[in-house]
Amino acid sequence: MYPVIRLVNRNLTISLNMGFLIWQVVFPLIYIFVAGFAYTALIHEVPFANKRLDYPAFIASGMIGFNIMNSTLVSGIIIWNDRRHGMFEQILVGPFTRTQYILSNVYTIGIIGLISAGLITAVGYPLFFESVEFNILTIPLVVFASITGSILFGSIASIISTRLKSSEGFNVVINTVFLFFAFVSTAFYPAEGAPKILATAFYFNPLTYLVDVVRAGIFGNFNSFVGLEMLVLACGSAVLFVIATKLLSKLEL
Amino acid sequence: MSCIEARSISKSYDGILAVDSIDLSVPTGKIFGFLGPNGAGKTTTIKLLTTLVPPTGGTIRILGMDAISNPLEVRKRIGVVLQQPSYEPTLSVEKSIEKYAMMWNVDKKLQKDRMEDLLLAFDLQDIRKKKNDDLSIGHRRRVQVAREFVHDMDLLFLDEPTVGLDPSARRSLLDYIKKRVREGLTIFFTTHILEEAEYLCDEIAIINKGKIIAVDTPAELKNKFGREKTIKIHIDTIRKDLSVLLQGIRDYQIDYNSGTTITIQSHSSENILLKILKILTVNKIPIEDLSVVPTSLEEIFLTMVKNSNVSSD
Numbered sequence: 001m002y003p004v005i006r007l008v009n010r011n012l013t014i015s016l017n018m019g020f021l022i023w024q025v026v027f028p029l030i031y032i033f034v035a036g037f038a039y040t041a042l043i044h045e046v047p048f049a050n051k052r053l054d055y056p057a058f059i060a061s062g063m064i065g066f067n068i069m070n071s072t073l074v075s076g077i078i079i080w081n082d083r084r085h086g087m088f089e090q091i092l093v094g095p096f097t098r099t100q101y102i103l104s105n106v107y108t109i110g111i112i113g114l115i116s117a118g119l120i121t122a123v124g125y126p127l128f129f130e131s132v133e134f135n136i137l138t139i140p141l142v143v144f145a146s147i148t149g150s151i152l153f154g155s156i157a158s159i160i161s162t163r164l165k166s167s168e169g170f171n172v173v174i175n176t177v178f179l180f181f182a183f184v185s186t187a188f189y190p191a192e193g194a195p196k197i198l199a200t201a202f203y204f205n206p207l208t209y210l211v212d213v214v215r216a217g218i219f220g221n222f223n224s225f226v227g228l229e230m231l232v233l234a235c236g237s238a239v240l241f242v243i244a245t246k247l248l249s250k251l252e253l
Numbered sequence: 254m255s256c257i258e259a260r261s262i263s264k265s266y267d268g269i270l271a272v273d274s275i276d277l278s279v280p281t282g283k284i285f286g287f288l289g290p291n292g293a294g295k296t297t298t299i300k301l302l303t304t305l306v307p308p309t310g311g312t313i314r315i316l317g318m319d320a321i322s323n324p325l326e327v328r329k330r331i332g333v334v335l336q337q338p339s340y341e342p343t344l345s346v347e348k349s350i351e352k353y354a355m356m357w358n359v360d361k362k363l364q365k366d367r368m369e370d371l372l373l374a375f376d377l378q379d380i381r382k383k384k385n386d387d388l389s390i391g392h393r394r395r396v397q398v399a400r401e402f403v404h405d406m407d408l409l410f411l412d413e414p415t416v417g418l419d420p421s422a423r424r425s426l427l428d429y430i431k432k433r434v435r436e437g438l439t440i441f442f443t444t445h446i447l448e449e450a451e452y453l454c455d456e457i458a459i460i461n462k463g464k465i466i467a468v469d470t471p472a473e474l475k476n477k478f479g480r481e482k483t484i485k486i487h488i489d490t491i492r493k494d495l496s497v498l499l500q501g502i503r504d505y506q507i508d509y510n511s512g513t514t515i516t517i518q519s520h521s522s523e524n525i526l527l528k529i530l531k532i533l534t535v536n537k538i539p540i541e542d543l544s545v546v547p548t549s550l551e552e553i554f555l556t557m558v559k560n561s562n563v564s565s566d
């Protein structure tokens with residue numbers, strides 16, 4: 001087995017526990033089935049491109065992006081725990097390089113991101129199947145979003161985990177940042193119709209781009225704006241990945 | 254052949270020299286003890302030798318390879334137990350050793366056999382199903398050391414592996430290390446406990462303030478520096494006038510903890526004793542107790558460290 005794969009094996013072993021599965025699966029289900037249907041009384045339909053979605057379909061598709069983002073917390077948590085419990089140094093005096101360590105984290109969140117996106121798609125499918133328009137771009141768009149999204153949010157989580165010293169600080173910062181990403185985005189409500197300031201704020205948030213691309217894939221709505229959003233995702237993830245890698249490789253031991 | 258060859262390696266942190274141009278030569282198949290007080294530079298030296306941090310200067314050859322240009326090749330053939338704890342909090346003892354073996358690409362069947370041997374040798378069978386997070390510090394340390402033996406290696410670095418262990422666990426670890434060395438392993442072992450180094454090591458280097466102040470076998474060290482004898486004279490009453498009375502005599506100390514104690518420490522303690530006794534008799538000061546303390550390695554060590562501190566201040 002290759003060194004990176006062995007590290008991924010270990011990452012998955014330490015990350016996939018009950019608490020994480022609840023976080024990854026149960027929360028989105030509550031959002032989709034409880035919030036989705038509860039809000040239907042208030043929100044009858046959501047305009048989306050040239051069609052009108054019911055709210056459960058809208059939120060279920062938003063949850064895919066939301067879940068990809070959440071799964072990337074894993075990378076921050078792995079790095080954080082490895083530093084706190086001495087495994088970072090231990091791995092680096094073992095038969096591995098820093099680059100392999102970083103790559104293993106990227107692959108880990110990529111895998112968890114894809115699996116959870118698949119899971120939420122399967123679970124949410126009954127809710128949006130009336131509006132779906134799968135086409136040749138669906139899978140490429142969802143996979144593109146999963147991968148760039150994983151790298152982007154994974155890098156943000158890594159950056160936070162390399163910068164902070166106390167565990168309280170780490171939890172507070174990471175939860176605040178991700179809460180902002182979750183609720184100031186198009187995951188829960190559409191940008192159209194939101195107050196101008198809020199709608200603008202949505203587009204300062206990478207989750208919005210991620211969710212938009214996933215929805216474009218599922219509801220067959222690819223256009224030049226979505227193309228632009230993909231470009232932003234690709235560039236954002238590349239830049240943040242480089243920063244995260246730099247910070248991690250400079251980490252003093 | 255030498256397992257470790259280091260020439261004038263240094264490491265400075267923000268201008269402070271943690272390791273100050275040291276040379277090391279560790280023969281294959283031996284236990285090399287690296288002894289020094291806290292902050293002496295032991296951990297930093299291990300980090301340099303194991304390629305965890307690059308040296309500020311100097312050259313390092315490990316197992317015949319240049320450690321600065323080939324760090325990965327070196328790391329593939331060494332084992333390292335760092336001073337700081339390292340563990341997977343959410344995994345059980347068993348699972349964490351199993352995963353560690355997997356990370357080192359150890360064959361499954363071999364890993365199973367080794368695991369049973371290690372659980373037995375380190376007396377971990379009762380806690381094999383426990384989570385690392387729930388272990389006591391001593392147990393965690395034992396797991397950390399045991400885990401390192403699950404993979405193949407030619408050279409093992411142990412940074413104060415016995416800290417936190419109870420005396421019996423400490424002894425079984427030292428004996429296990431001896432056994433592995435008989436089977437061909439080379440060990441670089443740091444400690445601040447002299448007895449351990451004396452019990453275990455074929456050769457000892459003493460480090461203080463980043464500099465090596467002596468390298469030799471435990472027996473030679475004793476022979477070279479152990480000729481000093483310590484003699485204690487105890488007097489019941491507090492005699493503050495003694496230092497005046499003993500003027501001109503060297504290599505003694507007075508303290509007033511309970512009564513007055515004169516401690517003589519010198520190569521010629523007997524001569525000094527005679528002089529002091531004469532003065533005490535002339536002044537009619539009665540002696541309560543007189544004892545001769547044979548010099549242990551511990552004292553040699555403390556004296557050497559003290560001398561090296563004085564000469565560098």
Ligand SMILES: Nc1ncnc2c1ncn2[C@@H]1O[C@H](COP(=O)(O)OP(=O)(O)O)[C@@H](O)[C@H]1O
Nearest residue numbers: 253266271289290291292293294295296297298
């Ligand atoms: N990462 C670091 N940054 C700054 N100073 C350090 C660092 N690591 C060690 N030192 C300093 O280097 C000296 C030697 O430390 P160390 O090698 O840990 O000693 P020992 O292991 O013998 O107790 C100490 O003065 C320590 O404070």
Ligand SMILES: [Mg+2]
Nearest residue numbers: 295296297336
């Ligand atoms: Mg140390």
